[in-house]
Amino acid sequence: MKSGLDAPICLTWELTYACNLQCVHCLSSSGQRDPRELSTVEAEAVIDEMARMQVFYVNIGGGEPTIRPDFWHLVDYAVDRGVGVKFSTNGSRIDAEVARRLSESDYVDVQISIDGADAETNDSIRGEGSFETATTAMGNLREAGFGDFKISVVMTRHNIAQLDEFAALAERYGAQLRLTRFRPAGRGAETWHELHPSNDQQVELYHWLLDRPEVLTGDSFFHLSALGEPLPGLNLCGAGRVVCLVDPIGDVYACPFVLHPDFRAGNVRDSGGFASIWRQSDLFTEMRQPQSAGACATCGQFDACQGGCMAAKFFTGIALDGPDPECVNGFGEDLVVVNSAGPAGGPDHSRPTPVRLGGRR
Amino acid sequence: MKFDADGAYRLHPKVAIRPEPFGALAYHYDNRRLNFLRAPELVALIESLSDHDSVRQAFRAAGIESHRWPAFETALASLAESEVLVPS
Ligand code: SF4
Numbered sequence: 001m002k003s004g005l006d007a008p009i010c011l012t013w014e015l016t017y018a019c020n021l022q023c024v025h026c027l028s029s030s031g032q033r034d035p036r037e038l039s040t041v042e043a044e045a046v047i048d049e050m051a052r053m054q055v056f057y058v059n060i061g062g063g064e065p066t067i068r069p070d071f072w073h074l075v076d077y078a079v080d081r082g083v084g085v086k087f088s089t090n091g092s093r094i095d096a097e098v099a100r101r102l103s104e105s106d107y108v109d110v111q112i113s114i115d116g117a118d119a120e121t122n123d124s125i126r127g128e129g130s131f132e133t134a135t136t137a138m139g140n141l142r143e144a145g146f147g148d149f150k151i152s153v154v155m156t157r158h159n160i161a162q163l164d165e166f167a168a169l170a171e172r173y174g175a176q177l178r179l180t181r182f183r184p185a186g187r188g189a190e191t192w193h194e195l196h197p198s199n200d201q202q203v204e205l206y207h208w209l210l211d212r213p214e215v216l217t218g219d220s221f222f223h224l225s226a227l228g229e230p231l232p233g234l235n236l237c238g239a240g241r242v243v244c245l246v247d248p249i250g251d252v253y254a255c256p257f258v259l260h261p262d263f264r265a266g267n268v269r270d271s272g273g274f275a276s277i278w279r280q281s282d283l284f285t286e287m288r289q290p291q292s293a294g295a296c297a298t299c300g301q302f303d304a305c306q307g308g309c310m311a312a313k314f315f316t317g318i319a320l321d322g323p324d325p326e327c328v329n330g331f332g333e334d335l336v337v338v339n340s341a342g343p344a345g346g347p348d349h350s351r352p353t354p355v356r357l358g359g360r361r
Numbered sequence: 362m363k364f365d366a367d368g369a370y371r372l373h374p375k376v377a378i379r380p381e382p383f384g385a386l387a388y389h390y391d392n393r394r395l396n397f398l399r400a401p402e403l404v405a406l407i408e409s410l411s412d413h414d415s416v417r418q419a420f421r422a423a424g425i426e427s428h429r430w431p432a433f434e435t436a437l438a439s440l441a442e443s444e445v446l447v448p449s
């Protein structure tokens with residue numbers, strides 16, 4: 001597993017940096033469209049390549065991917081070629097008609113993002129009106145009989161107390177709950193200190209998850225496995241080994257949370273395309289070599305936790321072979337050297353002034 | 362339903378299999394679960410299942426030595442459990 005696969009298992013494709021929201025923790029600092037965005041024809045070529053590599057499904061995100069005028073075309077194009085699609089959306093375009101169309105395909109899955117179980121908690125992070133937008137979309141999917149779509153929540157200091165409410169919300173809409181880890185990437189680097197969970201909250205989350213194996217996590221909390229019984233899933237950092245990201249302009253990164261030149265392996269427009277980047281790029285080849293346990297070598301929990309998340313370390317200024325900033329033993333906290341933005345150089349597509357979502361569209 | 366090595370099975374129509382250096386990956390589009398097949402012979406065997414009236418017949422046809430049958434049966438039973446294989 002650690003030495004790499006012929007094709008990624010978890011391939012994320014951020015189709016556009018354009019977004020109608022401006023979430024304070026956005027991992028890709030989205031807001032405005034990048035003029036170098038892949039064209040429809042180029043995007044189709046990427047899908048053709050994924051099909052040849054037998055990629056099972058692609059996670060489409062952004063930005064708000066449904067903003068791209070060719071979004072639905074690209075979804076159909078992928079599904080027709082045997083590549084399943086899961087896409088993340090803030091829900092603004094999931095009206096009754098779209099929900100009905102989506103529910104007809106077995107190869108499309110939808111993930112609606114929220115950050116709080118009520119409007120107040122959610123909107124303070126995602127902008128005013130965004131909770132109502134999301135729940136309206138959820139209602140449309142439920143009405144259309146979509147089945148178990150996903151409600152996706154990034155866990156922060158402000159919403160861990162709402163775990164049971166999230167579970168209830170998912171049940172109400174016939175959805176599956178998906179909780180993922182907040183990482184200091186993109187605008188999340190600036191808000192890390194305010195938003196990341198306390199150690200007590202991490203312990204609470206760990207026990208809550210152990211009791212609910214049906215809750216999806218994208219295996220993102222494996223650093224919590226150091227607390228005892230391992231959480232279900234692949235307990236390792238999959239960056240460049242099972243995970244990778246294609247950004248809107250075709251740059252390929254080791255994982256969605258390391259949009260930084262140090263972790264850029266190539267561009268799909270290069271000769272050889274995506275397949276040769278995945279199979280042969282210098283960066284990915286290097287990442288698949290056995291890694292040293294570094295400062296974690298003497299920790300009894302290294303087998304379970306593997307030193308945690310590379311992105312979280314990188315953007316908080318911790319050495320890549322050091323402990324996770326949220327190391328459950330507290331070995332990471334003192335090492336966090338970056339207080340605001342992480343190392344400079346990542347793409348920033350934030351809009352100059354935050355634009356709040358007014359009415360629903 | 363209990364796995365029956367005398368019964369006939371086939372790959373679920375919503376499952377895709379991709380060869381990998383360690384064997385193969387199987388992805389199920391209905392329950393969206395990924396399964397690891399950790400033996401190269403397992404892939405060919407699974408693909409041949411639908412040509413045979415029973416799992417054991419498929420073992421014989423694939424030339425799998427009888428002492429390895431229990432291990433293969435366990436592997437196939439767990440794939441039937443996760444609906445990668447379905448009775449046919
Ligand atoms: S010291 Fe390292 S391996 Fe041990 S729990 Fe902390 S981050 Fe994980």
Ligand code: SF4
Nearest residue numbers: 237239255309310311
């Ligand atoms: S760097 Fe972090 S987010 Fe990225 S694959 Fe590794 S553990 Fe996951």
